[in-house]
Amino acid sequence: MLYTAAMADYVGEVVLSSTTRLTAQCPDDDATPALGSFVTVDYGPGRAVAVVAEVRSGSLDPGRRPVAFGLSEEELFRQQPQLRELLSTEFEAILVGWSEGDGPARQLLPPRPPRLHRFVSPAEPDDVRTVTEGGDWLRTLLAAEASDDLLAAAVRASLATRPDDHTARLHAGRALARLVGDDYERLQVLLRRVAQ
Amino acid sequence: MIETRQRLGLVTGGSLLDGLEMKLDPGVSTEALRAGQYVVVEGQDHIFYTMITDVRLQSASPSIPIRPPADGDDLLRQVLAGEWTYVTLHLRPLLQLPLVGETDVDSAQVKTVPAHFAAAQRASEDDVSRVFGQQSARDRFHVGAPLDMDTPVCLNLSRFVERSNGIFGKTGTGKTFLTRLVLAGLCHKLPGEVVTLTFDMHNEYGGSARQEGSDRHVPGLKQLFGEQVAVMTLDEESSRRRGAPIDEVVQLAYDDIEPGDIIAMRGELGLSEAGCDTLSLLEGHFGDRWLWQLLHGDPEELVERIGGHLGAVLAARRKLARLAGKDFKRFLHPKLEGSARRAVDTLVKRLAERKQHVVLEFGQVTSLLSYLLVANVVTRKLYAEWVRRAEEFHASLRPQDKPPHLVICVEEAHKFLNPEAARQTSFGQIARELRKYFVSLLIVDQRPSGIDDEILSQLGTRITAQLNDDRDIAAVLAGTTGSAGLRVVLAGLDSKQQALIFGHAVPMPVVLKTRTYNDELFGEIGRIKADVEGTMSAGPDPWG
Structure with missing residues (x-):
């Protein structure tokens, strides 16, 4: 095993990737990353940082749609244990940062897409801080058509890594203001969600 | 300049005719500013002395004043402050002095404006004394100090009396x-x-x-x-x-007074134009005894002598009788x-x-x-x-x-x-x-x-x-x-x-x-x- 450290707390395995997005399958439902949270994927060497943009669960086989059984979750899996193997949860993440070696991650896109089957784990707070310094990362999210809810969730996640909540919130608010330009309504909505 | 000035913002526009427009740095309180305060703008070769003549609250979007942040929404207020809501000052250029070298403030009229983004700073005491100083000069007299400063402001008395x-x-x-x-x-x-x-x-x-x-x-x-x-x-x-x-x-005696002195206050006396003519006629005939004659002479005789109208003479006499009143008696005498x-x-x-x-x-x-x-x-x-x-x-x-x-x-x-x-x-x-x-x-x-x-x-x-x-x-x-x-x-x-x-x-x-x-x-x-x-x-x- 090459990536034991990453495996220890991994939240997904890359099943689809590009230089702007990746899709990862979660090992189990309990390890699903939160919307807007930061994850990292190892390139060995280098690592990319991404923001979880969507999480979805469904059938592994696109041709077979799950049907309702009318049982509690516990009872269902007792009666139909094979279901665990047929269902999966996966998430999509937008790439926002890159580090070529061991140094801090920066607001850059990786030069290549993450390799398939690499493990995705929660990002280190230091990486989140360096990637979200200033407001440029928000522009990357916006270019990837992130919704306002995602923007707010990502900003909240970035703030959680910083000690001085108020100043950081102000800086993030200003970055959002610059981002949405003249759309004052939208700014108000975003700030309300950030403040929640 | 030895003393450091407090930075206020930078020049963003304006003209020689209309004055300069500057944007206030976020963090500088509008309440610390006052119309009439001096602001110096440092250009490349000149320092411009200007005066704050207006302080304006601006917003970058017309929606902001329509839907202002709610009470208690401090984050929105703070996010907006400085970029979306900001303050501009209108500055009136007063003097333009070279940055270095001797200066004659009396011939430092403003002939141009500084370039975009020239730094605007609150004038220091040194700046003010450069313009108003020279208290020791023979004809300068210290009359006070600018508000918020202790630098003497001197009047140039030679120019004053000119x-x-x-x-x-x-x-x-x-x-x-x-x-x-x-x-x-x-x-x-x-x-x-x-x-x-x-x-x-x-x-x-x-x-x-x-x-x-x-x-x-x-x-x-x-x-x-x-x-x-x-x-x-x-x-x-x-x-x-x-x-x-x-x-x-x-x-004063009556003969110190000329009709012109009285005519100049005809409004106060309520003297008509005909009355003024009468005074001139009286002076023509009686010289400096005209006032005594008007107040003490026989009106009919006066009319006969000067050829005026009796009504006019009587009216003038009535109006000028105030000159013999109590207040005037203290200093005005017939002789x-x-x-x-x-x-x-x-x-x-x-x-x-x-x-x-x-x-x-x-x-x-x-x-x-x-x-x-x-x-x-x-x-x-x-x-x-x-x-x-x-x-x-x-x-x-x-x-x-x-x-x-x-x-x-x-x-x-x-x-x-x-x-x-x-x-x-x-x-x-x-x-x-x-x-x-x-x-x-x-x-x-x-x-x-x-x-x-x-x-x-x-x-x-x-x-x-x-x-x-x-x-x-x-x-x-x-x-x-x-x-x-x-x-x-x-x-x-x-x-x-x-x-x-x-x-x-x-x-x-x-x-x-x-x-x-x-x-x-x-x-x-x-x-x-x-x-x-x-x-x-x-x-x-x-x-x-």
Whole structure:
């Protein structure tokens, strides 16, 4: 095993990737990353940082749609244990940062897409801080058509890594203001969600 | 500059015509700014002195003022502050000085504007003293300091006396105090070169006077300057009662008065045009006995002699009967003998030959009419004397023939210089003809809108305390460039100890907190407190 450290707390395995997005399958439902949270994927060497943009669960086989059984979750899996193997949860993440070696991650896109089957784990707070310094990362999210809810969730996640909540919130608010330009309504909505 | 200035923001636009627009840095509070404050803008080669004339709250989106942040939404407020909601200042450029090298502030008119994004900073004390300093210069007199600063602001007295000047302000704003300060400056800095005559309607300049709103007494010019100042009075009894240090009593006789003196106050007397003609006819026939004849002669006989209309003569006599009233009896007599006869000549002599400053007290002669009459008569005589002396000097060009520059200080000036009177009195002539004859006016008034526009526009330096009436403010600012900005500054003055000075005697307009009468002032004048105290009449301790 090459990536034991990453495996220890991994939240997904890359099943689809590009230089702007990746899709990862979660090992189990309990390890699903939160919307807007930061994850990292190892390139060995280098690592990319991404923001979880969507999480979805469904059938592994696109041709077979799950049907309702009318049982509690516990009872269902007792009666139909094979279901665990047929269902999966996966998430999509937008790439926002890159580090070529061991140094801090920066607001850059990786030069290549993450390799398939690499493990995705929660990002280190230091990486989140360096990637979200200033407001440029928000522009990357916006270019990837992130919704306002995602923007707010990502900003909240970035703030959680910083000690001085108020100043950081102000800086993030200003970055959002610059981002949405003249759309004052939208700014108000975003700030309300950030403040929640 | 040694002292560091506080940065306020940067220039974002503007023009030479309309002034500069600057954006205030986020974090600088608008409440720390004030209209009238100096801001210096550092260009590449020049430093521009400007004055804040407007502070504007701006927003980058029209939606922001429509849906402002809710109460308690501090995050939104703070996020908006500085970029989406911001403050701009309107600056009026006043002076342009080279960044390095010697500067002549008197010829530093603004000829261009600094480039985009030039840094704008609050003017430091060094900046202000670079413009207003030179307190030690012979003809500079310290009159106060800019608000929030201790740097002395000096009036250039040589330039000041070159033209007629005005001191304005509504009642109780310190006009008298300012006037006394300016007169003290003239007495102190330019002895022998400049003499002043003050028509002291309320007995406030010669002897000590009570400071408004307190029991403190401030020393008058006589106490400060001793022999340099002569106090003359129209009402000896009142002056003696007050213990005023009088030098001489001035009395007028009927033959001192010319019809012109009366015609100039025809509005106050309610004299018709026919009445004015009658006076001229009377003078034509009776010479300097015309007034006596009008008041005491037989009207029918007068009509026969001068050929006028009986009704007009009777009307004129009725109107002028006020000159024989109680107030006038204190100083106006049908006939005077001996030295009393020559009192006005003595006054002229004191000014012209002994080069003394004269304060003419009115004592209990309180009516406006008497004030107008005396001021008209005395000024007419002085004016004639100065014209004669000036002409002699122009002919001989000998320095010893040059008359001292006479500054006539007159209160309630709109009574002498309203559009009608200004054409008829010597005051109007003096105000218009300027320095040709070495006479200028110091106009003190609370109602500048009543003064003839032409005269207002000729004023060199204007010192104005608070004014409320829009017409008065417009009148004070008439003929000055960028008056809209100064109007804001003027409206923002406090009612005490603050004045805006602009014009010929200062390099740029300045809002002052006026200098106080204190030891430092007496020290500068060379009189020590004990000396001044000794000459003051008994009263409450003026020094607190």
